[in-house]
Each structure stands twice: as structure tokens, then as C-alpha cells.
Amino acid sequence: MSQQTENNDIVKEENLVFKKTNVLLDKVMHYCPGCGHGTAHRLIAEVIEEMDIQSECIGITPVGCSVLMYNYLDIDMQEAAHGRAPALATAIKRLQPEKFVFTYQGDGDLAAIGTAETIHAANRGENFTIFFINNGIYGMTGGQMAPTTLPNMKSSTSPYGRDVKMMGNPLKMTELVAQLPGSYYVTRQAVHTPAAVRKAKKAIRKAIENQKLEKGLSLVEIVSNCNSGWKMTPLQSNKWMEENMFPFYELGDLKVDGGMAK
Secondary structure, eight states: OEEEOTTSOEEEGGGOSOOOOTTBOSOOOOSOTTOSHHHHHHHHHHHHHHHTOGGGEEEEEOSSGGGGGGGTBOSEEEEOOTTOHHHHHHHHHHHOTTSEEEEEEEHHIIIIITHHHHHHHHHHTOSSEEEEEEOSEETTTTOEEOTTOOTTOOBTTBTTOOOHHHHOOOOOHHHHHHHSTTEEEEEEEEOSSHHHHHHHHHHHHHHHHGGGTTOOEEEEEEEOOOHHHHTSOHHHHHHHIIIIIHHHSOOEEEEETTEEOO
16 A cells, blocks of 8 residues: 655555544644644544544533534544533443443533532443543633642632632542542543653553443543643643642552552
């Protein structure tokens, strides 16, 4: 197999270093430069292609930056009301248990208005996958403080930093989900370096493949940046994420095959 390039050179398949997955639509993404959403989309799309489940996959996205996913993945997608993606995923998976069902949610959605839906779906052991993008703020609506905003972290609604005495502690949803008996695989990853991307892709595949086992819910949190919301360049935001987000939201597996990992 080979393909014709613009300069009429023939590129043999075995010489290709990288080829975009066909599960990603040929559209320019609207995310800010440096945002982790695009990389997360690509990894999910690659896993779907490699597992050959494109026609058997259903994604659910609610309100926020995550809702744009239906513009970019060539699979069946359903939009949910703000925070309600796990409830909708529960219905779809129960009605069509042979399908591979996942939600794709931001922290302002999953850890705020969607807290109840997330916790109860995990506690019931619903057999679908949650992808949770955590950048510590409401990214789409103006950079407001979210439940995941770090102590002393500035946002548009906490310009002097999050005061824990006044505004409460950050919510570690992934740790909460890991404690529930209905969760089967819970992990926290990142996508800011090639090494992190490889680990994240492995986690994404495991979380989707787990649906074949019918053992419960899998959740993959991806700690990401929001350079526009954080008022930083992409490089600055990645460095700030490493120095501040990762010590609080530690990367790695929390629960594997139904047992606590750490």
C-alpha cells in the first residue's frame, strides 16, 4: 500500500512514521493552542480504531469545552445536559449492553453539577467508561473557580487565590470514585509529554477494554492545562501544572482490577 503526496512522491506505508487515525474527522479543532483536549481526543480515537470498535462505540459529552468532541470524532455521539453524562451513559449502556459507551467530561462538569451522577454511577458499578479532563477551572465560561481549583490558585472568581477557609477544599473526585465498590479501574494520567501520552493511551485502552469484563465502572482522569484560563503561555502552563497540579493530583493508578493500587 502507498499514498500519493502533494509533490507526487510515493510514500510507502512501511515508511510512514505517523498517520492520523480515520476516527478523527478532517476538521481543524477549535481548542486553544497548547490545550490537552486535542491530544486526549486523538488518543481515544486511536484506541477506538486499534480495537476496531468504531461502529460499536457511543460517546456522551455534556456542557463545556468537552462538548466540542462530537465535532471531531467519527462515531455515534450524544450530548447530555450539564453534569448528566453518567446518567445518560447508564441508560444507553443498559439498553445496548453490547456497545462500548464512554463519557468525556471536564472538572467543572463532573466534579460540580455532575457530582451526584458520577458518584452514584460508580457506586452502582455501571459498566461504562468515564474520561475526566481536570484543568482546575471552568475553561469555557471564563476561567471561574471550580471544585478542583487548588488552594491559593487564582481564577476569575478567586482573583486573590482560593481561600480554603472561605471557599472550601479542592475535591479529589478520582480518589472518591476509587473508594466505591462499583468502580473497577481508576487512574490519573497526563498528556503533556510523549512519555505521559504513552501511559495515558495505555490507560484509555484498558478502561475501554474493561467493558468486556462487565466488572464495573472505569474512570481515567487526565490532568491537563488551560493556558488561556490560567493566563499563561502553553509552555508556562505545562511547567505550572508540573509544579502545582501534579503534587496535589498525583499521577498513577489508584484502583486496578477492583483492588486499590495505592
